[in-house]
Amino acid sequence: MWRCSATVVLLTSVCLLAAGCVSQTVKSTSVPPINSPTETVADALLLDVGIAVFDPGLDEVPDDDEQPVYTEVRKAEARFMPNQVAQAMQQSGAWGAVRVVPDPERVSDLSVHGKILHSDGERIELQIQAIDSRGYEWLDKRYESHASSYAYRTTTRSTNDPFQAVYNTIANDLLQALQELRDIDRQNVRLVSELLFAQDFSPEAFEGYLARNPKDVYLVMRLPADNDPMLERVRTIRERDHMYIDTMQAYYDSFGEEMLGPYDEWRRLSYEEVIAMQELRAESRRRLIAGAVAVAAGIAGAANSDSYEQAAASNVAIIGGGYLLKSGLEKRNEAQIHVQALEEVGMSLESEITPQVIELEDRSITLQGSVDDQYAQWRSLLAEIYATEIGNLEQPEASADTL
Template identity: 50%
Template sequence: MMRTLLSLFFGMTLLTGCVSETVKSTSVPVLDAPATLTPEAELLDVGVVILDPGISSVEDEEQVYPEVRKAEATFMATELAEVLTEQGGWGAVRVVPDDRQFSDLLVRGTILRSDGEALELKILVSDARGTLWLDKRYQGITSRYAYEQGTRVKQDPFLAVYRMIANDMLAIFNRLPSEDRVTIRQVAEMRFARDFANGAFADYLEEDDKGQISLRRLPAEDDPMLNRVRGLRQRHYVFVDTLQGHYSGFAEDMYSPYQEWRKASYEETVALRELESEAQREMIAGGAAILAGVLAQTSGSRTTRSAGAVGVLGGGALLKRGLEKRAESNIHSLALEELGQSLDAEITPRVIELEDRTVRLTGNVEDQYGQWRELLADIYAAELAALEPPAPPADSLPAAPESRDS
């Protein structure tokens, strides 16, 4: 009996001394470039929507910090837009506040995991016709080497994720016939026109029950209302291009502290995993030692009872150590949350300079964008009111009614 108890005790003690090792690897793919020069009429503009932080879908136990995730959502959208721009296979690539867009291509995403060690994104890419290009999950895993000073100068540790997305998008674009590329651009323009002048352009598009949009017809190139809409769309681009400076500036300011946060988060992720594993082992070992001690206390042998007392004391110490290590994990979590709050405070309202006026918008970027859309509708209504409908051609005028003799 005594031999069995001692074997159990020392076996559990050795278990707590085991060292766990985590090995991760990653590789950054080459960024694919267009094989041939794409005609301007076929270049597709891309809108990258600020990512969904993914806060609502995570479990309470996960180490997710809302302030950090919100900042990451903007940062990662900006990083992806920069990679797409670098690729050189697209028209204008813009970061946009939401999916109320009529870009030729729209990229939406959700952050599934981001802890400095791994980044996992769910990406949806669709064109103006409603055709889904991509619905995939992308994951990148990095190592501590990525965060060492001088290792990588201004290179995101998860560049591989953005490049994989860009390469998949370009591969689909390369398989797309020229006429489809042109159609996507036309549908995007008509969707914008329909949104701001529904009465005039409602009949140009047709949408089926699956959300697929197709062209029924196109207005004449010299249509005055179409020209007004194009002017309005250009003003919209001016506003969104102004936002690019905001997003780029935010990403630039965020880069250095964010990489430090990622480095700390990487270390904490690995440390927390080891602490939780070690704490669990020690608590299991402590529980087993206490159980063995209790059993030994009931033995009739004095020697066995003495060993049982040692087992109870030793088991209690192991349990205490395990609980202390879990408390240490909570301290690390609080420190990261404080850092996340400082990152979230970087976003501030801005005054937008347009070509013909200065627009003062209040609130965050999403609020400002909503106010801008309302302003666009007002601009279009004012211009439409000033636009006299063209006189019909002479040969299309109705004939004067013949007079009748009474």
Template identity: 45%
Template structure:
């Protein structure tokens, strides 16, 4: 059973299988049956030509909050990378309607919403969109936007921890309904909030199922030591090692009283402050982007739906018309009596008309494609400067901070040398 969404947007149920069965049973050498079959096929195609088969889900998946109390030092900090806009993975048909600048804007917007979702669950420590990969976090999420057109969104998300162990890579797909764009709904949730909730729930489920307390402690220790090692490699290289698979192994733990470790913890706090500042940038960016982006998505939703319906309708009409023409011609030429020949001719004519209407639909679809492109350009003008501003600010701040870190690295190296008797 399939939910058929007609152009009038009235839902009705059609058992496609039953229809095909009934048509196919009309077989045999009876010419009347043969003509009737041709007409039935053509009629069915006409009916189906105005319909598109879209599976809609109106169920809302809430983000799950863990019920058990977890000590704060056992909460994993999560870093989310800016997503891959997925431009390299666009199909040729997608390339026509996907605006690359919007995808790039989304690649910064989507991880921010995901971070907000994960943070709100309370299941994790700090959840931040990461400006770069130099700050090791306990968990690291990266993703690719495979599709986003206002009507559906497809994401591929990869999760790995600070040891380098990949937890999983999964694809998430959600087709939203028009109700998600109702003003009251939009105010409360992002139209694709369910997809973020699903990612959050999967992450929690994996952690609860496969990651024990000892693992959490090891992950946290390794992320701290990786950070320390990035500042003073010679002082911390003996605590962690990299195995053949490129995963980090904990060899030993430094003393908690180690003054060098204390200094690095202090610096790491500063690193978190830096990441928090970048988070403020993303927050500003998301708020700037939200209104025009939601507006674009809403319009794109209807345009995409229309486009999909028209494309499907055009395709079906052309195919059905072709079949009807062939069937009609066959009946007209090889029919043994007048009725069959007349029926065949009538079927061929109907098929030809159907092919023509298919091409009309295709032209109409092209108009919607143009409309989508214009919508994209309109949003692009709005968000592209903001993306550039966000990137500029992030890169500038990262550069400044990195410069400061470089100086601290030198001081720490000298301190280590003095304190270890190297000088």
């Protein structure tokens, strides 16, 4: 009986392994279209959007081989993905200027922040939050999408990003929130943005114009006087800042174009490696489990055998189970080889994503450090320009209460 039992267990284990190799995965390739606003609004009511460079999410990456993350690639994605969202939003025609900004604290009518929770060629997961200048939260949502192998075919890659569905969905969700605003709400958003920018450069001169309610939302308490000279200078400084950010936007666009080729290739290889690793790990687990079952049955059979034939059958089960265990470990090692290959691909991309020197319209400036550092240097320069232009102007007088 033990001979039959051990043989049956071994055959069952082999059958289990063979059956487990059959799998089917179906992924959707549909991309939702970009929605357009239902009503036309005046240009003065169009809200500007600042999409901050995403948090690459490197602080929460698990320290294992199940989800390999490559630092330089993830940092590049943190600059690439916001630009994809910006392009999707611009297609709706519902916004003013939509810019990628290096400083997450920069004042915009609507500030969009993102965090990369997971990203490889097969799956992307983002956490997106959007807050207007008043402090009202428009969106706080997690987005996830799986790419299809069709996304990496040459004809498909020329028209859509493999994860274009995520970017279009984010743009549509933000448009839906925008359309819930009244005109007076839009006016207040733009007004608060201007006053916050003014307070950044001259907190004493513009103190008391804004206050926060218990929900941490900004309220306009009073307005500057008409033709206030300090406000006029703040507006001039703000226009210069917009021009700089527009120059930075050209940099992000160029960065995205230069990155797209190697990044697409990395994602294609990453997709293949991720799928291969998933299949290899699944097969490894099946072989390890089947082998362990066969070895256990063989050992039990050997312990209870009372004849040569039963002992031989048990040994066959042990040897067969040991082979499955060995085969499973070999498959696991093969998966590790794929991890190393993926790491090499990620490291090879590092040379393609080096930040460029920024060219301004009126001068050529070499800003040292990261993009964040460069923008901080620019803001310091703006503060110097503002201080020089203000001179000994008197502080503004308050006018009537606001809306």
